[in-house]
Amino acid sequence: MSLQDYTDIIKDGLWKKNPGLVQLLGLCPLLAVSNTATTALALGVAVIAVLSLSNLLISLVRKLLIQEIRIIIYVVIIAALVTCVQLLMEAYTPLLYQKLGLYIALIVTNCIIIGRAEMFAAKNSPLKSLLDGLANGVGFTLVLLLLGIIRELIGQGTIFMGLDEFLGPIGNYFTIRLFEADKGLLIAVLPPGAFITLGLVLALKNFIDNGFEQKKKRVKKSNTTDISNQ
């Protein structure tokens, strides 16, 4: 239980094993809800809440679980949490709840949550599991938000349109309009735009990773040549 473990968990969730970009889990909400930045942010927050709490609870009860029916127990725990989130959203942000519609309820079947429960929470301590849930949730939300911003900007020329439905009047300060909606490329808001954008973001991630690797190799090479020169 060193500090290294915790930073590794955070690094894995945010970048190395990012659920949205590397594990490619939860593609359904990732593609369906990322047409505006606001819905992306709202769903992301819901996922963070459900994922971290479900990881914590499952990790707490992991020693009491019956192996054969563990998946069912995961689903019951996750469904209970999702229902809480859903009711909270319906009460406090009704407009946004209508926009997100089915996708809040679909968090139950989201592969990320069961995936993290099975891969991580069932084997690790509650504190680690909570951290893993948070890191994965935030990693997923960042990808969702990035897709949402790109798609909304290209499709409608705005960023965070209607954020006041989620954050209250403060949200209006974050809304940016860059050009008129009729000049936007409609395809970005439609389903094909989601696939194209996700593909390009994936390519960008791999490009950055390759850059890092080559840099590392170059550093190693220069180090070895230095040694050989000496």
Next chain:
Amino acid sequence: MSHTLYQEGAPHDANVSSTGKIMRLVIYALVPAIIAHFYFFGWGIVFNLLFCLISSLVTEGIILKLRGHSLNRLWRDSSAALTAVILAIALPPLTPWYLTIIGCVFAIAIVKHAFGGLGHNIFNPAMGGFVFLLISAPLPMTEYIEAVPNNYLNVTAPRAISIIFNINKEQNLYNAYNDAYKHVITRDDADTFMANFDAITGATFLIDAKHEQPKNNVYSFIKVRMMDLSNYTFFAHLVISSLFLLGGIALIVFKVIDFRIPLSFLLTVIIIASICYEIAPNTYLPTLYHLTFGATFFGAFFILTDPVTAVPKPIGAVIFGIIAGIIFMLIRNFGGYPDAVAFSVLLTNACAPLISILTKRREFGAKSHPGDIYER
């Protein structure tokens, strides 16, 4: 391809072999249709070609450099130029400049190079770019120019440029319309022109017919628009389609494209269109109009036959054409879009690898057990 001397294997087929040569021959075969387009629809096509060629070649050049290839390929395979020319013909003549450029960049960078470059792309780049624009900006992508004789005198170069760059657009469109009326007034069909068009740009005949379809009013709509040889719009489209047909036949004679794909495609279209028209003439257009209007011949000879995305094998080519024809007629008669070349080409391209595998021929001497044939 390579210039060193060597003896090839047994079937010595004296054929057009280099990719660049094939692509350039296809471009040459399109020239008559482009000239007719210029005559009937004015200077728009010239600027479309210019913008498409520049943006496609620049994009291709940048990506070739990024991928570590030499820029020689720009000329050696000429595929970017062909994509640009096909897209320029497919786009409405006065498309806003930024849409033209976005379409070309998407076609070259995403549809072609993201899948691995020439020879590896699943979808036809030009049609990919076209569909991207059609979905992105439905309004400007359905505003075509009305056919008028000597239209290059009405839609002049300065007017076309100002409309494309959206400077004084309304005024220039109005001037072009006025000139068109003056030119057309000497002809008998001046009344039809005034009755049918209230501007130089507008929806095509196919789009208008699509709007009549839910009312089961297509037959009387055709009568009102007088769509026969006496009508200039019909005449113009007939000429352009015939030139595409001639260009296509020339390509078949020079063995650049295979006759099976266009033939099976057109036959399927004719059969389905005839059946539909026989059953419900008020709802569906007659076969001749399906062939004349829109890009039917253009698609059959120049787009479907793209050697990268089509199926080359004899039986496979026939199946490929038939599937394209069925999808084409389904969209035109029962779908929401007035023209269907782009969508049918893309959907059929997606089927091509499967068709290719399923129609794989047994090699001579190989076992006839199906498992051996379909392996790999």
